[in-house]
Structures are given as structure tokens and as C-alpha cells.
Amino acid sequence: MKLCVIGGDGIGPEVVDAALAALLVLLPQLEVHHAEAGWQTFVKQGVALPQETLERARECGAVLFGAAGSPAYKVAGYRSPIVELRRSLACYANIRPTTSPMGSARAVDLVVVRENTEDLYIGEEASDGEVATALRRISRAASRRVGEVACALAASRPRRKLTIVHKANILPLSDGLFRDSVREVAAGYAGLEVEEVLVDTAAYRLAANPAAFDVLVAPNLYGDILSDLAAAFGGGLGVAPSLSVGEGCAIAEPVHGSAPDIAGRGIANPQAALSSVALLLDRVWQQPALARRLQAALADTLASGVRTPDLGGQSTSAEFTRALCARLQAS
Amino acid sequence: MKLCVIGGDGIGPEVVDAALAALLVLLPQLEVHHAEAGWQTFVKQGVALPQETLERARECGAVLFGAAGSPAYKVAGYRSPIVELRRSLACYANIRPTTSPMGSARAVDLVVVRENTEDLYIGEEASDGEVATALRRISRAASRRVGEVACALAASRPRRKLTIVHKANILPLSDGLFRDSVREVAAGYAGLEVEEVLVDTAAYRLAANPAAFDVLVAPNLYGDILSDLAAAFGGGLGVAPSLSVGEGCAIAEPVHGSAPDIAGRGIANPQAALSSVALLLDRVWQQPALARRLQAALADTLASGVRTPDLGGQSTSAEFTRALCARLQAS
Ligand SMILES: CC(C)[C@H](C(=O)O)[C@@H](O)C(=O)O
Ligand SMILES: CC(C)[C@H](C(=O)O)[C@@H](O)C(=O)O
Numbered sequence: 001m002k003l004c005v006i007g008g009d010g011i012g013p014e015v016v017d018a019a020l021a022a023l024l025v026l027l028p029q030l031e032v033h034h035a036e037a038g039w040q041t042f043v044k045q046g047v048a049l050p051q052e053t054l055e056r057a058r059e060c061g062a063v064l065f066g067a068a069g070s071p072a073y074k075v076a077g078y079r080s081p082i083v084e085l086r087r088s089l090a091c092y093a094n095i096r097p098t099t100s101p102m103g104s105a106r107a108v109d110l111v112v113v114r115e116n117t118e119d120l121y122i123g124e125e126a127s128d129g130e131v132a133t134a135l136r137r138i139s140r141a142a143s144r145r146v147g148e149v150a151c152a153l154a155a156s157r158p159r160r161k162l163t164i165v166h167k168a169n170i171l172p173l174s175d176g177l178f179r180d181s182v183r184e185v186a187a188g189y190a191g192l193e194v195e196e197v198l199v200d201t202a203a204y205r206l207a208a209n210p211a212a213f214d215v216l217v218a219p220n221l222y223g224d225i226l227s228d229l230a231a232a233f234g235g236g237l238g239v240a241p242s243l244s245v246g247e248g249c250a251i252a253e254p255v256h257g258s259a260p261d262i263a264g265r266g267i268a269n270p271q272a273a274l275s276s277v278a279l280l281l282d283r284v285w286q287q288p289a290l291a292r293r294l295q296a297a298l299a300d301t302l303a304s305g306v307r308t309p310d311l312g313g314q315s316t317s318a319e320f321t322r323a324l325c326a327r328l329q330a331s
Numbered sequence: 332m333k334l335c336v337i338g339g340d341g342i343g344p345e346v347v348d349a350a351l352a353a354l355l356v357l358l359p360q361l362e363v364h365h366a367e368a369g370w371q372t373f374v375k376q377g378v379a380l381p382q383e384t385l386e387r388a389r390e391c392g393a394v395l396f397g398a399a400g401s402p403a404y405k406v407a408g409y410r411s412p413i414v415e416l417r418r419s420l421a422c423y424a425n426i427r428p429t430t431s432p433m434g435s436a437r438a439v440d441l442v443v444v445r446e447n448t449e450d451l452y453i454g455e456e457a458s459d460g461e462v463a464t465a466l467r468r469i470s471r472a473a474s475r476r477v478g479e480v481a482c483a484l485a486a487s488r489p490r491r492k493l494t495i496v497h498k499a500n501i502l503p504l505s506d507g508l509f510r511d512s513v514r515e516v517a518a519g520y521a522g523l524e525v526e527e528v529l530v531d532t533a534a535y536r537l538a539a540n541p542a543a544f545d546v547l548v549a550p551n552l553y554g555d556i557l558s559d560l561a562a563a564f565g566g567g568l569g570v571a572p573s574l575s576v577g578e579g580c581a582i583a584e585p586v587h588g589s590a591p592d593i594a595g596r597g598i599a600n601p602q603a604a605l606s607s608v609a610l611l612l613d614r615v616w617q618q619p620a621l622a623r624r625l626q627a628a629l630a631d632t633l634a635s636g637v638r639t640p641d642l643g644g645q646s647t648s649a650e651f652t653r654a655l656c657a658r659l660q661a662s
Binding site: 070072073074080083120121123125126127129130131132133134135136137138139140141167168169170171172173174176177199200201203204206207208221222224225226227228229231232233236237 | 401403404405411414451452454456457458460461462463464465466467468469470471472498499500501502503504505507508530531532534535537538539552553555556557558559560562563564567568
């Protein structure tokens with residue numbers, strides 16, 4: 001088994017190091033390759049996602065990505081390396097689960113499946129300084145393939161419910177195509193409950209009653225927004241994991257960003273990276289028992305009071321990781 | 332004073348009738364003109380927003396709009412009449428307040444100011460059945476004018492805080508232009524606290540801690556999504572009001588849709604329409620005392636237990652409206 005580790009910027013390297021330490025307890029024989037990407041890489045090399053990194057990622061078939069910083073303003077030649085990576089590796093479906101923390105009032109257990117390769121993320125913008133345009137692209141093929149991932153996931157869960165998110169009342173051609181393509185795919189799955197909800201209503205319902213949702217499937221940008229929203233019911237953005245899957249490659253990646261304000265202070269919470277690795281173990285490497293061991297060790301470590309400052313604790317990232325690895329070793 | 336009343340589809344006519352009855356108690360001399368728009372109008376006349384309606388609206392300078400139904404699929408020639416109306420009347424800023432109901436745990440008091448004329452709402456789509464595209468348009472002029480409304484509003488409120496919502500890390504030209512245009516405008520307002528937040532993070536923070544926000548300003552689609560999200564903390568989508576303002580015309584309009592499932596049953600909750608009318612009284616007709624009287628009567632009626640079924644009550648829309656008007660008369 002091979003893993004390409006890309007720390008990136010800010011707290012990215014800190015959280016992937018922690019996740020990697022835990023992973024190596026579970027899979028000592030894992031072949032690890034480190035590679036570079038991000039804003040720092042762009043500053044040094046003039047490219048945010050070097051060709052070498054892309055090749056290394058392809059070779060490994062699995063990537064652990066930390067976070068990439070973004071410049072606040074348009075920088076010629078700079079494009080988000082994570083968006084490039086998702087598209088270049090054809091990791092077309094981004095799986096973003098939200099489960100309410102133990103003891104919370106609402107039993108939220110949902111997954112946002114986000115299209116990962118098109119929509120407004122294609123980077124086709126123009127501006128004359130007074131008027132700017134951006135192109136949105138939705139294709140049947142990309143909608144169908146993310147629909148397949150979402151339907152298969154929904155079919156494997158107890159509630160078997162799929163919510164298709166769109167805004168076809170305003171975008172009948174593009175969001176209509178997304179909706180119809182997913183509906184076609186869903187028709188092939190017997191026993192699936194399929195509903196469709198406008199993106200604005202979906203945001204409302206997620207905020208008002210997140211427990212009503214099972215699997216949501218959405219175009220790229222709506223999926224971005226709704227998965228962050230949902231994270232509010234899963235212990236926060238700081239602990240939200242994600243896994244991008246597609247044609248033979250996968251990317252495990254925390255949903256949080258590079259958090260430059262706390263970078264380098266040794267206090268970043270590696271939980272999101274760890275949970276992303278658990279998704280990778282479970283869904284890509286077909287090691288559900290190891291994934292469960294990792295999740296149990298994570299829950300036990302937190303329950304024992306070892307927590308980083310963002311969760312009100314006193315532990316550094318290193319202390320947290322040591323405690324976690326000790327539990328893993330003992331489990 | 333003149334008002335153009337457009338009931339539209341579904342429960343639209345029911346809720347505007349109720350709001351109008353209350354308004355006529357406060358302003359018996361109001362000159363009321365009825366006009367048509369919506370899906371039913373399209374079915375009958377081949378156009379969803381007839382020229383005559385537009386002229387009537389312009390003449391009156393103020394519109395009370397109920398709701399418009401949308402076909403589920405692309406219908407040649409059909410365009411959302413409310414979107415057309417906002418743009419044709421140059422009602423460029425959509426003001427959507429959310430205030431937590433009395434007695435709720437969180438003291439939410441925020442306003443989403445939504446750009447109302449461009450973004451993906453310009454209706455420029457194309458499709459060959461396999462690939463669809465939609466054009467997004469952001470202009471400096473439209474961003475500045477909605478920025479003015481948002482800054483003036485923020486400056487008039489105790490917290491004086493403005494949150495600019497964008498996704499300039501992915502859309503540096505279009506969302507960058509929005510962000511920069513609003514920032515330029517905000518620089519002209521002394522004492523304003525200005526922050527910027529990516530739309531995904533904004534959705535997360537709104538869900539996690541809505542009380543932290545004061546005034547948010549956003550491009551059209553983000554504003555659509557975030558205002559619905561915020562409504563979850565203001566008693567629900569069914570009671571969320573809005574007011575669109577711009578160049579000499581205003582539209583009061585509940586945020587909810589045409590609710591075909593309950594249309595014609597006499598049980599629609601007119602609260603959102605009533606609160607939208609209160610915004611019109613306050614901000615457009617400069618009648619803050621009358622707006623307060625309406626709001627007080629609304630609160631008292633609800634507190635007295637007269638409620639429509641969506642709020643767990645037993646009253647019909649007509650009973651609710653009668654009780655409200657009686658209170659208004661007595662106030
Ligand atoms: C950092 C950014 C490019 C990214 C996105 O928009 O996809 C992030 O918000 C995410 O959700 O992974
Ligand atoms: C009905 C629809 C066209 C409308 C919009 O998207 O603007 C609605 O969602 C709203 O928020 O007023």
C-alpha cells in the first residue's frame with residue numbers, strides 16, 4: 001500500500017504528520033512518499049501543484065492532503081492546488097460525512113456527496129475591471145458519475161434516502177441537467193427514497209432539522225457550502241473529514257483550511273485529518289476493522305480529556321498524537 | 332400613497348390579501364392597484380410578468396408580491412417573474428432581516444443584504460443535452476450600489492458591523508470584484524467594522540453561531556442561500572420577510588414560496604407578508620410608528636394564541652387576520 005502525503009501550507013503539515021503517525025501504527029508496512037503543493041510551493045517554484053507531485057500522487061493512488069493557503073487577490077498563474085488535484089486525479093466525488101458528537105441533542109448522521117470537477121470551479125473567469133464573468137459548467141457525465149457514488153452510498157445505509165440539491169427554478173438548463181442525470185441513475189437503485197430540494201431550502205432545512213437528512217448530492221459549489229453548514233452539527237469545521245474518490249485515486253483531506261493564525265504553534269487539532277484517514281482505510285483500502293480501531297482510539301483519547309485548545313483542552317498536537325498512538329498500539 | 336398588489340400563485344394571493352387588510356387599517360387612504368404575474372399568468376397569457384403589471388408597479392413605486400410557482404422543467408419563454416420584477420424595477424438590494432423569536436436561547440438579530448440583479452440570475456444558460464453552461468455576471472456598479480445599502484444599514488445599527496461574503500479564493504475575478512467594490516464603499520463609512528468571510532465558512536458560522544452576525548452583504552445566489560439558512564433562527568422560513576429597494580421602487584415580499592400543498596385551504600400563515608409590509612412602512616414610506624404598531628399587533632395576536640396550523644395553532648388565515656386587524660384598530 002502506498003500513500004502520497006502532501007502537507008501544504010499553515011497547519012497542513014502539522015495535521016498530516018499526526019495522522020500519518022497514527023496510520024503507521026496500524027499499517028507499519030505502508031510506503032509513504034512526501035510531495036509538495038500549496039501557496040509556499042507556488043512562491044518558491046511558480047507553480048502550486050508541481051508535475052512531480054501529481055505523478056507521485058497518481059503512482060500512489062492515495063493522497064493525504066493537509067491544507068493549502070490562498071492569496072487574498074488574483075495572482076497570475078496561481079490556481080488552488082487542491083481543486084487542481086481533485087480534477088487532475090479525476091477524484092470526482094467528495095464524500096463529506098457529518099455525525100453529531102456523542103451526547104448531542106440531535107442525532108445527525110448525514111453525508112454530503114459533492115461533485116468535485118466542474119461547476120464554477122473550472123476557473124473560467126474574465127474581467128475588464130468593471131464587469132467580471134465566470135462560467136459554470138455542468139455535464140451529464142460528471143453528474144451521473146457523482147450520482148452513482150451518492151446512490152451506492154445511500155443504498156448501503158439504513159435509511160436509503162437521497163436528497164438531490166439544485167436550483168433548477170433559476171438554472172433550468174445547468175441545474176436541470178444535474179438533477180435529471182442523478183434522477184436517471186437513482187432510478188436504477190430499487191428501494192431508494194429520492195427527493196429533490198432547492199439549494200436555498202436545503203440550507204434552511206439543514207439548519208433547522210439536520211437529522212432529517214441521510215445522503216445529499218450536490219453540484220460542486222452547493223456541496224461546498226452545504227457540507228460546511230452541516231459541519232456545525234458534527235462538532236465543528238475543525239474536525240470535519242472528507243474523502244474524494246473517483247477513477248482509481250483517492251484523496252483524504254480535512255475540510256478545514258490552513259489556519260495561518262495558529263500555524264507553527266504546535267496546537268492544531270489533527271482530528272479532521274485522522275478521521276479522513278479513517279475514511280480512506282474504510283472505503284479505499286478496504287480495511288474497515290482498522291478504520292474502526294482508529295475511530296475508537298480517537299473517541300477514547302478525546303473522552304480521556306486529552307484535547308487540543310480548540311476543544312477547550314491543554315494538549316499540544318504532539319501530546320494528543322502520542323496519547324492516540326499509545327491507545328492504538330494497545331487496542 | 333400607492334401600492335401595486337400582485338398575489339401570484341399558490342398561497343400568494345391568500346397572504347397578500349391578509350397583509351393588505353391590515354395595511355388598510357393603518358392607511359385607509361392607500362390607493363391599491365391589483366396586477367397579475369406568475370405561472371398561472373404564464374399559462375393564460377404566455378408571459379409570466381405582463382407589461383401591464385410592470386407599468387402598474389412602476390407607477391405605484393411600491394409592490395406587495397405574494398409568491399410565484401415555478402415549473403419543474405425548462406419551459407420555453409418562462410422566466411421567474413419575481414426575478415424579472417426585481418431587475419426591471421432596479422430593486423437592486425434585497426433586505427432580509429432575521430430576528431430570533433421572543434424567548435429563544437440565542438439573540439439573533441442580523442440582516443442579509445442580497446444583490447438582486449445579477450450573478451447566476453441573469454438567465455444566460457446554454458445546453459446541448461450533454462453539457463450545460465451558465466454565465467455568472469458581477470459588476471462593479473451593481474456591487475457598489477448594494478454595498479451602499481448594506482453599509483448605510485450597518486452604520487445605522489448599534490453594532491455597526493458588516494460581513495462581506497464571497498468566494499474569491501475560487502472566483503478571484505468575479506467575487507474579487509464584488510469584495511473590492513463593497514470594501515471601497517465601506518471605506519467611506521467611518522466606524523464600521525468590516526470583515527470578509529468565504530461563503531462556505533459563512534454558512535458554517537451562521538449555523539454554529541448566528542448571533543455573531545450583524546449585517547451581511549452577498550452576491551445574489553449566496554444571499555439567497557444564506558438568508559434562507561438564517562431564517563431557521565428567526566422562527567422559520569414561513570415567517571421570514573423581505574424588502575427589495577433600489578431606484579425609486581420597492582417590493583415587499585415574503586421569502587417563502589407558493590406552497591402549492593396548502594394553497595386554497597385557507598390556512599396559510601400571512602406573517603411573512605405582514606412583516607414585509609412592516610418593512611415597507613418603515614423604510615420606504617417613512618412611517619416607523621405605523622410599522623411598530625403593525626409589529627406589536629402581530630406579536631400580540633400570536634401571543635394571545637391565535638395562530639395558523641404551521642405554528643401549531645387552530646386558526647384559519649381569515650381568523651388570524653380578523654384578530655390582527657381588531658388589535659390594530661384598538662392600538
Ligand atoms: C480551499 C477551497 C478551494 C476548498 C473548496 O472550495 O473546495 C475548501 O473550501 C473545501 O471545501 O475543500
Ligand atoms: C423563487 C426564487 C426565484 C427566489 C430566488 O431564488 O430569488 C426565492 O428563492 C427567493 O429567495 O426569493
